[in-house]
Amino acid sequence: MAIRVVRPLAGGVAALAVLLAVAPSALAGPTPPPPPPAGAVLDQVLAARGGDVPGTEYREFTTTVAAGRVRGHVVRVDLRNPGLAVVLLRSPVVTATATVPDLAGRVGAIAGVNGDFFDEGGSGAPVGAELSGGVPLTSAVVPGRRPAPPGPPGSDPDTVLGIDASGAARIDTVRFAGTVTTAGAPLALSGLNTYAVPVGGIAAFTPGWGAAPRTRTVCGSDTDPHAPCSPDTVEVVVRDGRVAASGPVGTAAVPTGAVALVGRDRGADALRGLRVGDRAVPHWELRASGTPALRTALGVLPLARGGAPWPGLQDTERAPRTAVGLSADGRTLALVAVDGRQQASVGLTLAQLGRLVVELGWPQAVALDGGGSTQMVRRPAGGTLGVVNTPSDMPLRRVRDGVGVVPAR
Numbered sequence: 001m002a003i004r005v006v007r008p009l010a011g012g013v014a015a016l017a018v019l020l021a022v023a024p025s026a027l028a029g030p031t032p033p034p035p036p037p038a039g040a041v042l043d044q045v046l047a048a049r050g051g052d053v054p055g056t057e058y059r060e061f062t063t064t065v066a067a068g069r070v071r072g073h074v075v076r077v078d079l080r081n082p083g084l085a086v087v088l089l090r091s092p093v094v095t096a097t098a099t100v101p102d103l104a105g106r107v108g109a110i111a112g113v114n115g116d117f118f119d120e121g122g123s124g125a126p127v128g129a130e131l132s133g134g135v136p137l138t139s140a141v142v143p144g145r146r147p148a149p150p151g152p153p154g155s156d157p158d159t160v161l162g163i164d165a166s167g168a169a170r171i172d173t174v175r176f177a178g179t180v181t182t183a184g185a186p187l188a189l190s191g192l193n194t195y196a197v198p199v200g201g202i203a204a205f206t207p208g209w210g211a212a213p214r215t216r217t218v219c220g221s222d223t224d225p226h227a228p229c230s231p232d233t234v235e236v237v238v239r240d241g242r243v244a245a246s247g248p249v250g251t252a253a254v255p256t257g258a259v260a261l262v263g264r265d266r267g268a269d270a271l272r273g274l275r276v277g278d279r280a281v282p283h284w285e286l287r288a289s290g291t292p293a294l295r296t297a298l299g300v301l302p303l304a305r306g307g308a309p310w311p312g313l314q315d316t317e318r319a320p321r322t323a324v325g326l327s328a329d330g331r332t333l334a335l336v337a338v339d340g341r342q343q344a345s346v347g348l349t350l351a352q353l354g355r356l357v358v359e360l361g362w363p364q365a366v367a368l369d370g371g372g373s374t375q376m377v378r379r380p381a382g383g384t385l386g387v388v389n390t391p392s393d394m395p396l397r398r399v400r401d402g403v404g405v406v407p408a409r
Contacts, residue, residue, distance in 0.1 A: 063348065094193045114401075120147065128140045130401065140176070160300060162296060178190075179283055196217060205254050232269075237250075238261060244258065244276065335403060339389055354367075375389065
């Protein structure tokens with residue numbers, strides 16, 4: 001096994017200096033090659049492919065694990081470049097899905113990857129909070145209703161990848177807070193455009209929810225998605241600060257200019273106290289723990305911090321993976337996609353992914369949805385947008401959102 005020095009992709013991060021390169025003889029024969037020693041994951045970073053838009057750099061890398069070879073892709077983005085911006089790739093409404101090439105093509109993206117876990121096979125809504133242009137789009141669902149793997153022990157389920165007004169990226173947490181001001185006591189809101197209204201709660205739905213029926217949002221419990229639908233529900237439609245209608249939970253899209261308040265159990269009891277014509281003014285926000293305020297955010301799983309992987313990451317299931325790595329100052333970002341579930345690339349566990357991004361030179365990182373959702377697109381200078389990884393699902397899976405790099409406007 002040879003030792004090889006490779007320039008770290010992170011640029012300015014000196015932690016990565018020596019990478020392991022497997023000798024060609026080690027790859028011969030049907031037996032999978034042994035993993036690199038001392039827990040290392042990365043084998044080699046291939047030379048830059050060229051044709052990069054200024055401020056970006058695309059490379060491929062190879063990885064060896066006990067089960068076999070893995071191939072991956074990374075796009076490094078210099079967020080100090082005034083010609084670039086990172087945005088939330090998304091469809092116009094929360095419950096619409098599209099492939100990453102479609103999402104990226106709509107905004108003229110230079111590069112992009114898939115985003116948050118989502119209610120696949122159901123509403124299509126995301127698991128975590130979404131913020132775009134400083135406007136809250138969704139709140140996070142309760143942890144017991146998420147199809148995503150749990151975060152590592154000690155991590156916060158409301159973790160997001162965020163971009164602030166200066167263009168810097170950071171890993172943060174956001175909390176939803178909302179109330180409905182009435183003539184009497186205010187009513188607490190527990191969610192926004194969420195596919196799972198918490199037991200006893202009230203969630204607000206805007207026209208941005210889309211055409212998916214809201215009747216399914218009151219099914220399941222906070223810990224069991226397969227629990228029966230609540231028999232005690234009500235919907236109040238508010239327009240111009242007044243109750244416009246009250247009745248069963250709706251199946252049609254929320255009218256333009258209106259907000260639908262959906263309550264279940266105790267939340268339904270509270271909404272029944274409102275009558276048509278009563279004052280009802282909903283307010284909500286997503287509050288970030290850090291400063292400055294975030295302009296863009298989406299839900300993620302913590303992967304690495306302080307130059308080390310989070311302890312306790314899942315280390316049993318290999319799959320295609322998507323991640324985002326950040327420099328310590330948040331001014332450089334990497335989009336990472338790992339191929340998997342195929343002969344040429346077996347995929348990684350989350351623990352292996354955490355080690356990988358650290359070895360690539362990124363001291364902090366998050367994981368996004370993986371498996372068949374993992375898609376990376378790139379548009380070289382003067383070229384056209386295309387998928388650069390080898391997705392495990394064909395045709396390409398439709399996803400809720402993504403992380404995109406676009407020309408700054």
